[in-house]
Amino acid sequence: MGIAVEAVIALVKIAVVLGVVSLVVAYLTYLERKIIAHIQQRLGPMRVGWHGLLQPIADGAKLFLKEDIIPDKADKVVFVIAPIMVLVPAFVVYSVLPFSSTFYITQVNIGIFFILAVSSLGVFGIVMAGWASNSKYSLLGALRSAAQMLSYEIFLGFSIIGPLMLAGSLNMQKIVEAQSDVWFVFYQPLAFVVFFIAALAETNRVPFDLPEAETELVAGFHTEYSGMKFAFFFLAEYASIMVVSTVAVTLFFGGWQGIGWIPLPGFVWYVLKLGAMIFVFIWIRATLPRYRYDQLMRLGWKFMFPLVMANIFLTGLVKFLFL
Amino acid sequence: MFEVESSTRVERSSVVPGTEELIINMGPQHPSTHGVLRVILRLDGETVKDCDCDIGFLHRGTEKIGENITYTMFIPYTDRLDYIAAPSSNLAWVTAVEKLFGWEIPMRAHYIRTLVAEFSRISSHLLWLATHALDIGAMTVFLWCFREREMVLDLFEHAFGARLTVNAFRLGGLFQDVPQKFLDLSQEFADLFPGRIGDYETLLTDNRIWLQRTRGVGVISADDAIDLSLTGPILRGSGVRWDIRRAQPYAAYPYLDFVVPVGENGDVYDRYLVRIEEMRQSTRIIQQCLAQLPKGPVSCKVPRTIKPPAGEVYHSIENPKGEFGFYIVSDGSETPYRVRIRPPSFVNLGGLKKLALGGLVADVVAIIGSIDIVLGECDR
Amino acid sequence: MELAFFYLFAAGIVGASLLMVTRANVIHAALLLVLAFLFMAGLFVLAGAEFLAGVQILIYAGGIMVLYLFSIMLMNVGVAVRLRQWHRQSVLALAAAVLLGAEVWAVLGRGGYPGAKAWGWGLGQTPGNVEALGEVLYTKFLFPFEVASILLLAAMIGAIVLAKREITR
Numbered sequence: 001m002g003i004a005v006e007a008v009i010a011l012v013k014i015a016v017v018l019g020v021v022s023l024v025v026a027y028l029t030y031l032e033r034k035i036i037a038h039i040q041q042r043l044g045p046m047r048v049g050w051h052g053l054l055q056p057i058a059d060g061a062k063l064f065l066k067e068d069i070i071p072d073k074a075d076k077v078v079f080v081i082a083p084i085m086v087l088v089p090a091f092v093v094y095s096v097l098p099f100s101s102t103f104y105i106t107q108v109n110i111g112i113f114f115i116l117a118v119s120s121l122g123v124f125g126i127v128m129a130g131w132a133s134n135s136k137y138s139l140l141g142a143l144r145s146a147a148q149m150l151s152y153e154i155f156l157g158f159s160i161i162g163p164l165m166l167a168g169s170l171n172m173q174k175i176v177e178a179q180s181d182v183w184f185v186f187y188q189p190l191a192f193v194v195f196f197i198a199a200l201a202e203t204n205r206v207p208f209d210l211p212e213a214e215t216e217l218v219a220g221f222h223t224e225y226s227g228m229k230f231a232f233f234f235l236a237e238y239a240s241i242m243v244v245s246t247v248a249v250t251l252f253f254g255g256w257q258g259i260g261w262i263p264l265p266g267f268v269w270y271v272l273k274l275g276a277m278i279f280v281f282i283w284i285r286a287t288l289p290r291y292r293y294d295q296l297m298r299l300g301w302k303f304m305f306p307l308v309m310a311n312i313f314l315t316g317l318v319k320f321l322f323l
Numbered sequence: 324m325f326e327v328e329s330s331t332r333v334e335r336s337s338v339v340p341g342t343e344e345l346i347i348n349m350g351p352q353h354p355s356t357h358g359v360l361r362v363i364l365r366l367d368g369e370t371v372k373d374c375d376c377d378i379g380f381l382h383r384g385t386e387k388i389g390e391n392i393t394y395t396m397f398i399p400y401t402d403r404l405d406y407i408a409a410p411s412s413n414l415a416w417v418t419a420v421e422k423l424f425g426w427e428i429p430m431r432a433h434y435i436r437t438l439v440a441e442f443s444r445i446s447s448h449l450l451w452l453a454t455h456a457l458d459i460g461a462m463t464v465f466l467w468c469f470r471e472r473e474m475v476l477d478l479f480e481h482a483f484g485a486r487l488t489v490n491a492f493r494l495g496g497l498f499q500d501v502p503q504k505f506l507d508l509s510q511e512f513a514d515l516f517p518g519r520i521g522d523y524e525t526l527l528t529d530n531r532i533w534l535q536r537t538r539g540v541g542v543i544s545a546d547d548a549i550d551l552s553l554t555g556p557i558l559r560g561s562g563v564r565w566d567i568r569r570a571q572p573y574a575a576y577p578y579l580d581f582v583v584p585v586g587e588n589g590d591v592y593d594r595y596l597v598r599i600e601e602m603r604q605s606t607r608i609i610q611q612c613l614a615q616l617p618k619g620p621v622s623c624k625v626p627r628t629i630k631p632p633a634g635e636v637y638h639s640i641e642n643p644k645g646e647f648g649f650y651i652v653s654d655g656s657e658t659p660y661r662v663r664i665r666p667p668s669f670v671n672l673g674g675l676k677k678l679a680l681g682g683l684v685a686d687v688v689a690i691i692g693s694i695d696i697v698l699g700e701c702d703r
Numbered sequence: 704m705e706l707a708f709f710y711l712f713a714a715g716i717v718g719a720s721l722l723m724v725t726r727a728n729v730i731h732a733a734l735l736l737v738l739a740f741l742f743m744a745g746l747f748v749l750a751g752a753e754f755l756a757g758v759q760i761l762i763y764a765g766g767i768m769v770l771y772l773f774s775i776m777l778m779n780v781g782v783a784v785r786l787r788q789w790h791r792q793s794v795l796a797l798a799a800a801v802l803l804g805a806e807v808w809a810v811l812g813r814g815g816y817p818g819a820k821a822w823g824w825g826l827g828q829t830p831g832n833v834e835a836l837g838e839v840l841y842t843k844f845l846f847p848f849e850v851a852s853i854l855l856l857a858a859m860i861g862a863i864v865l866a867k868r869e870i871t872r
Binding site for chain 1: 345347369456459460461462463466467470526527530532533535536683684685686
Binding site for chain 1: 737756768
């Protein structure tokens with residue numbers, strides 16, 4: 001067993017995860033379109049394949065073949081790098097996610113912290129895209145997005161401290177194992193609420209989709225993008241939805257651990273829980289209007305920030321007194 | 324974005340600016356200006372410092388066209404004014420011309436006109452609610468509203484053979500009586516619609532985000548609204564109980580029982596509530612029209628060539644968007660000497676600056692939505 | 704293997720930093736600085752300090768640099784590009800750089816930081832990385848830690864006061 005063999009195994013794992021995740025992310029768009037369509041009492045994609053099942057593939061082919069437009073006054077290099085900068089962190093994060101007790105690419109001691117750190121890089125791509133496009137709508141979108149993601153990253157980070165204090169580890173596997181009796185969502189409901197809201201904001205989802213609020217800023221930071229570059233932004237968005245859903249499942253819903261004595265493999269449990277989380281994301285998109293920029297900031301700093309702080313304090317107090 | 328003429332050394336002071344004001348052209352191709360409206364916004368950060376409307380992208384010279392064609396030929400042109408509520412525009416024109424002649428219109432025609440005009444109000448308000456909600460980010464309401472609007476358009480198709488530009492009425496009454504199926508389907512719709520309004524309201528009326536986005540936004544006092552000669556739901560949203568259907572009744576409105584809803588604060592939310600209630604009242608009017616619908620002819624006797632007496636007339640009706648009027652000067656020939664249109668959207672849009680100043684960009688979107696403009700009659 | 708990665712990251716840091724200070728466009732410079740930070744995080748990982756690597760990315764790259772970009776974007780980059788990039792202080796700066804370089808050389812010549820071992824946790828101690836850091840931070844280095852946080856608090860309050868005055872004026 002030399003380094004070469006290990007490297008090959010790792011590469012195969014990476015290839016499998018990357019391939020599966022790309023496909024799943026593509027089908028997430030299909031899922032979203034179908035679910036929203038049925039909430040809105042229409043059918044959604046029906047033409048390509050049975051019940052439109054081949055729609056994401058058709059979309060992908062279309063986006064690949066589209067003309068790639070770079071605006072004349074754009075900063076060409078940054079304009080091209082930006083979508084990559086958005087997509088790469090979103091996918092790198094998958095390297096530490098525990099899909100089941102045995103299947104994962106790598107295990108790092110700072111697992112959850114790694115996820116936070118790497119996904120915080122995604123905002124660069126957005127800021128770069130907005131600035132490089134040299135368009136006012138893009139710039140406004142990028143500014144909004146930078147402010148929003150920076151603020152909500154803080155709440156996201158603080159909201160997971162509660163569960164981490166209970167688990168006593170940053171390692172994703174150990175966090176899951178710590179929940180073999182009771183899921184942390186029951187110990188940490190406040191933290192979960194804040195985490196979920198912050199996650200919606202982090203992934204630019206309704207009701208916090210201000211950076212790409214199409215009715216105000218046309219399309220926000222990706223107004224000037226087309227073809228595959230445009231697709232990159234969307235792939236990254238859906239990939240991040242998967243990531244935050246995974247983190248939520250891992251931290252609050254016991255990861256791949258089953259409920260009661262129902263004999264299902266860990267991976268199935270994981271997928272079920274992930275699916276439920278993603279469904280809630282989509283459900284919310286179909287239901288709620290959009291917040292205004294100042295209201296978003298107020299909600300974050302004046303409501304959620306004190307809440308997470310209180311949660312950390314309470315958790316510490318309880319842990320100190322009773323455990 | 325920042326162009327500098329000189330390519331040599333630049334003074335340091337120009338390198339470190341304080342904060343810059345950003346001028347944004349919203350439209351004419353922008354998703355939330357509801358047509359080809361161009362709003363020039365001067366922004367400090369996201370706060371609106373100045374706001375200017377640039378209109379006329381859809382100008383087709385309708386008033387001038389009116390001087391060159393006969394009174395009957397002008398009816399389809401009115402379809403293209405407020406194309407969201409075409410029968411309403413038709414009604415304004417035919418009632419104005421009939422006033423010029425002094426014709427007596429049969430009651431059945433009056434009732435059917437009222438019925439169709441109220442359907443057009445519902446259709447217009449549905450489109451308004453759909454786009455307004457979408458502007459603020461509520462996507463589902465948009466599609467639900469279009470589901471019901473589809474039913475209304477189908478009704479128009481049953482009665483007049485067209486869906487959008489229906490050319491519904493003729494001088495002196497109707498072209499022909501409406502089919503029984505239209506009446507049956509209307510009854511069906513009127514029974515079903517109040518429940519659907521309830522559906523929209525569950526998504527919006529008590530929604531915290533919706534309240535935060537609309538309450539206290541775009542406030543205008545009753546006095547200001549009157550000074551700017553705003554009409555329609557904007558005026559009523561500010562608490563002024565002025566509705567031409569009540570104040571200067573026309574068609575079958577004198578015989579019908581309905582409430583004119585008014586708001587209190589004159590903000591976007593109150594305008595929303597007023598329009599929602601107006602849809603309920605419209606349904607009530609439709610129910611009454613269907614119940615009371617008299618039998619008889621649908622048109623009075625109209626001469627082959629229509630030559631009105633010389634003179635002038637102004638007649639206005641309550642369009643879904645506000646006061647929609649025609650001022651006609653006749654010189655006794657087959658064509659009008661002068662046609663002047665009093666468009667509600669054009670006048671209401673004049674209030675945009677007052678409403679938008681000091682708000683945020685996101686508010687401008689909500690306010691334009693709450694004014695409910697249609698550029699067809701704004702630009703004419 | 705590790706050595707190869709070390710040289711890769713080190714070369715990355717040097718290259719990105721050099722490019723950064725020579726760029727006329729401030730945005731490009733800022734982005735290159737981010738790149739340098741990422742390579743630095745790589746170095747931390749090689750040294751077994753995963754937590755520090757995470758902090759490096761999260762705080763410096765993901766937080767501070769975004770704020771930098773944020774303010775740079777609002778400035779007149781087009782004009783800044785045309786500015787003369789060198790001025791009279793360049794001789795002085797060069798002298799300072801040489802001096803600093805000499806100092807670093809001298810310190811390195813003495814054989815690294817002898818105090819590092821005395822902190823009680825070697826760099827290679829991977830498993831309890833975070834615990835070890837927390838332990839040291841809240842016992843041995845509690846005082847400097849608190850001083851640093853008070854310093855930051857003061858800076859924050861100062862910034863708020865300065866910004867507030869701007870608005871009310």
